[in-house]
Amino acid sequence: MAQPGDTQLRELEERMARSDPRFARGLGEGRPCRPWEYRHGPAWALLAVSLTMQVVGMLLPQGLLLAAGLVVAGMAAHLFVSPRGRRSGRRRPRLPLPPARRG
DSSP states (O other): OOOTTHHHHHHHHHHHHHHOHHHHHHHHHTOOOOOGGGOOHHHHHHHHHHHHHHHHHHHTTOHHHHHHHHHHHHHHHHHHHSOSTTTTOOOOOOOOOOOOOOO
16 A cells, blocks of 8 residues: 655655766665756856966956957866756745835
């Protein structure tokens, strides 16, 4: 006979397998890897490229290369802090709107 929490656990397991199959497979084998939210390999590589572009842009008087390095740094920062798509099913909380002023 199925226990009352079994369906919820099964649904949670299926949702985890859909959102991050590598993590779910490793968890089932007893060798879990990092969840998708904590893998920042591409972000570190992009940050290294950005730093290289900025240094070369400062050594050579190239403002365009320096500006491009700053843009790439912003892209890397976005990869560090933003969730990877909407695959996890979680919604990001919205900030409350300020109260409207009446004139």
